[in-house]
Amino acid sequence: MKVTEKMAIINKLGLHLRAAAELVKVANKFKSHIMIHHGIQNINAKSLMGIMTLAAAKGTEIEFVADGEDAKDAIAALRQLLANKFGEKE
Amino acid sequence: MTEKVFNGIAAAGGIAIGPAYLYHPQGFSVSRRNLRSEELSGELERYQSSLKKTRAQIAEMEEKMQEKLGKEHAAIFQAHQVVLDDPLFMEEIPNSIQTRRLNAEFLLVEALDKFKAVMESLEDGYFRERGGDIQDVSNRLLRNLAGGEKDDLKKLDREVVLVAVDLAPSDTVSMSTDTVKGFCTDIGGRTSHVAIVARSLGLPAVLGMKTITAEIQEGDMVIVDGNKGLVVVNPLPQTLKQYERLKESYEAFQKSLEELKALPATTPDGHRVTLAANIEIPQELDELERHGAEGIGLFRTEFLFMNREEIPTEEEQYEAYKELATKTGVNPAILRTLDLGGDKFLSHLNPYQESNPFLGLRAIRLCLKRPDIFKPQLRAILRAGAHGPIKIMFPMISTLSEIRESKIILNMCVQDLKREGLVFRSGIEIGAMIEIPSAAIIADLLIQEVDFLSIGTNDLIQYTLAVDRVNESVAYLYDPANPAILRLIKMTVDACHKAGKWVGMCGEMAGDPVFIPLLLGMGLDELSVSVSVIPEIKKVIRMMPYDISVKIAQAALQMKTSDEVLKLIRDNVPSELKAILF
Numbered sequence: 001m002k003v004t005e006k007m008a009i010i011n012k013l014g015l016h017l018r019a020a021a022e023l024v025k026v027a028n029k030f031k032s033h034i035m036i037h038h039g040i041q042n043i044n045a046k047s048l049m050g051i052m053t054l055a056a057a058k059g060t061e062i063e064f065v066a067d068g069e070d071a072k073d074a075i076a077a078l079r080q081l082l083a084n085k086f087g088e089k090e
Numbered sequence: 091m092t093e094k095v096f097n098g099i100a101a102a103g104g105i106a107i108g109p110a111y112l113y114h115p116q117g118f119s120v121s122r123r124n125l126r127s128e129e130l131s132g133e134l135e136r137y138q139s140s141l142k143k144t145r146a147q148i149a150e151m152e153e154k155m156q157e158k159l160g161k162e163h164a165a166i167f168q169a170h171q172v173v174l175d176d177p178l179f180m181e182e183i184p185n186s187i188q189t190r191r192l193n194a195e196f197l198l199v200e201a202l203d204k205f206k207a208v209m210e211s212l213e214d215g216y217f218r219e220r221g222g223d224i225q226d227v228s229n230r231l232l233r234n235l236a237g238g239e240k241d242d243l244k245k246l247d248r249e250v251v252l253v254a255v256d257l258a259p260s261d262t263v264s265m266s267t268d269t270v271k272g273f274c275t276d277i278g279g280r281t282s283h284v285a286i287v288a289r290s291l292g293l294p295a296v297l298g299m300k301t302i303t304a305e306i307q308e309g310d311m312v313i314v315d316g317n318k319g320l321v322v323v324n325p326l327p328q329t330l331k332q333y334e335r336l337k338e339s340y341e342a343f344q345k346s347l348e349e350l351k352a353l354p355a356t357t358p359d360g361h362r363v364t365l366a367a368n369i370e371i372p373q374e375l376d377e378l379e380r381h382g383a384e385g386i387g388l389f390r391t392e393f394l395f396m397n398r399e400e401i402p403t404e405e406e407q408y409e410a411y412k413e414l415a416t417k418t419g420v421n422p423a424i425l426r427t428l429d430l431g432g433d434k435f436l437s438h439l440n441p442y443q444e445s446n447p448f449l450g451l452r453a454i455r456l457c458l459k460r461p462d463i464f465k466p467q468l469r470a471i472l473r474a475g476a477h478g479p480i481k482i483m484f485p486m487i488s489t490l491s492e493i494r495e496s497k498i499i500l501n502m503c504v505q506d507l508k509r510e511g512l513v514f515r516s517g518i519e520i521g522a523m524i525e526i527p528s529a530a531i532i533a534d535l536l537i538q539e540v541d542f543l544s545i546g547t548n549d550l551i552q553y554t555l556a557v558d559r560v561n562e563s564v565a566y567l568y569d570p571a572n573p574a575i576l577r578l579i580k581m582t583v584d585a586c587h588k589a590g591k592w593v594g595m596c597g598e599m600a601g602d603p604v605f606i607p608l609l610l611g612m613g614l615d616e617l618s619v620s621v622s623v624i625p626e627i628k629k630v631i632r633m634m635p636y637d638i639s640v641k642i643a644q645a646a647l648q649m650k651t652s653d654e655v656l657k658l659i660r661d662n663v664p665s666e667l668k669a670i671l672f
Contacts, residue, residue: 017166017169017223018165018166018168018169020169020172021168021169021172021173024172024175024176025172028175044177046175046177047176047177047178048169048172048173048175048176049173049176049178049205049224050176052209052224053205053208053209053212055212
């Protein structure tokens with residue numbers, strides 16, 4: 001199963017190291033292969049170093065593509081993480 | 091072997107000759123090594139166990155940080171663990187070891203270089219800088235691959251010339267003049283930390299050589315000419331002979347200066363100033379007498395806080411300051427409270443990631459925020475004061491309230507010591523450093539709160555002219571003779587004298603012989619300089635009539651540019667002094 005969804009980064013600091021680490025932790029809970037598309041970049045969501053090269057600041061829209069049996073759950077978990085601002089206050 | 095000569099910045103005078111010792115403070119040098127098939131499993135195992143060790147170290151740091159500063163600060167180490175989860179570390183490198191048959195260090199550095207190139211191409215400065223965390227984790231892994239041993243200068247057992255990319259305060263702290271005879275580095279300038287240490291230890295040094303670490307091999311015969319800023323690698327026999335002669339005559343000249351040690355720092359027409367020493371590391375205390383220092387105008391306490399994970403205890407600090415109080419004898423010693431932050435950065439004291447550390451939580455700002463660091467130091471100083479004439483000086487003062495707050499905390503320590511029945515120095519004299527323009531401008535207000543002021547020119551110049559003194563592309567702006575600097579010095583001196591108090595200068599400017607005629611005339615009561623330049627400065631003072639200095643200082647304040655100021659000095663000093671200074 002392949003699920004695609006666009007989401008916005010809404011926390012103040014954007015996808016900085018700690019936020020990216022949270023994202024990787026969530027992605028790693030799922031068996032699905034998860035990629036992030038942004039512009040011409042195509043990044044493995046389970047690679048913190050890859051995510052750092054996105055330099056996604058607040059307001060950036062990124063597209064997740066999950067491929068695997070638990071793709072739907074993975075996308076839902078990621079959606080929740082981004083909406084919760086990666087657990088950050090602002 | 092052919093002789094090669096390289097140019098750099100002459101940072102500390104003198105000549106050193108000896109075999110090169112290539113110093114790698116990171117503890118690893120990375121080379122590419124092809125593996126035989128029977129080596130592959132061993133290499134994989136070595137990589138995996140280093141990875142495991144790295145994880146354990148990060149977990150330990152996380153735990154420590156959590157105890158000290160709470161969960162929020164510790165979270166960064168969790169992120170560091172996730173860095174190690176990256177497919178790069180978990181899959182790519184182990185796979186490449188097997189398929190490309192190369193050593194782990196090389197593969198790691200190669201991958202990191204690619205990552206760094208991407209990060210550096212980012213337009214967003216904030217994200218660009220965050221690559222530092224990845225580097226930090228990777229360096230730790232590299233160190234563990236190398237066996238985890240940190241290259242330690244303390245272990246040197248022979249005379250060498252040190253060759254390094256750069257030397258941090260934590261490196262110079264463990265350096266001994268018995269083994270290190272001089273050094274040259276790729277980066278750094280005349281006012282960087284290493285230059286100051288080199289001059290105070292009397293070690294010849296040539297800095298800012300850009301690629302010298304790539305030009306010199308371990309064990310090469312090297313000559314460091316700190317007077318001209320030259321490094322000669324594998325000298326021809328005649329060059330070596332010539333330099334041995336130069337070294338001898340230079341040392342003889344230095345010795346002649348030392349004969350001045352018993353004489354006072356008095357001008358020919360009877361104006362007396364105090365000539366004291368700046369002390370960076372305790373080894374220098376033994377040099378005080380030989381160079382004729384009249385006390386210590388600046389005792390830096392940072393050395394106690396370096397190369398360690400824990401903050402030194404009150405007892406440990408007390409022992410160190412007591413040694414100072416005993417060695418300084420009847421002359422006063424001015425102890426500066428902790429000046430960390432800026433370029434002297436201690437991760438365990440300052441966990442705040444700052445994009446402008448020199449404008450950030452530094453020195454007195456850090457101390458006022460962290461009484462758990464400030465109070466033990468003040469208590470240790472007060473107690474050590476019972477053994478000798480110690481004074482306290484607060485660094486990086488920018489407002490009056492910082493002085494007042496510091497005095498309140500000092501007073502709390504006094505009350506506590508009294509209650510505990512411990513012996514301490516009552517009525518200890520206190521002073522403030524003038525190294526921020528705002529402080530110089532309100533010197534008249536600050537002096538009402540303290541017993542003396544001391545001008546720290548290195549920072550005063552940096553902050554007044556907004557110039558990073560270690561950035562080579564703007565270093566030309568770093569100019570003590572700039573009229574703005576002279577006006578701030580003059581304001582400070584006048585404010586102190588009007589209040590009937592004394593004022594000193596403990597920055598590098600006071601140790602530059604060229605400025606002595608000017609500083610004498612401006613009325614500074616005390617000059618505090620690196621131990622090794624005391625004889626030279628004294629010689630200049632003893633040749634420079636005070637009445638002429640006053641005229642030079644008055645005229646200098648009317649000058650429009652620093653070139654005019656320097657010309658004024660050159661044109662007005664006595665001719666025998668001109669020959670020495672220019």
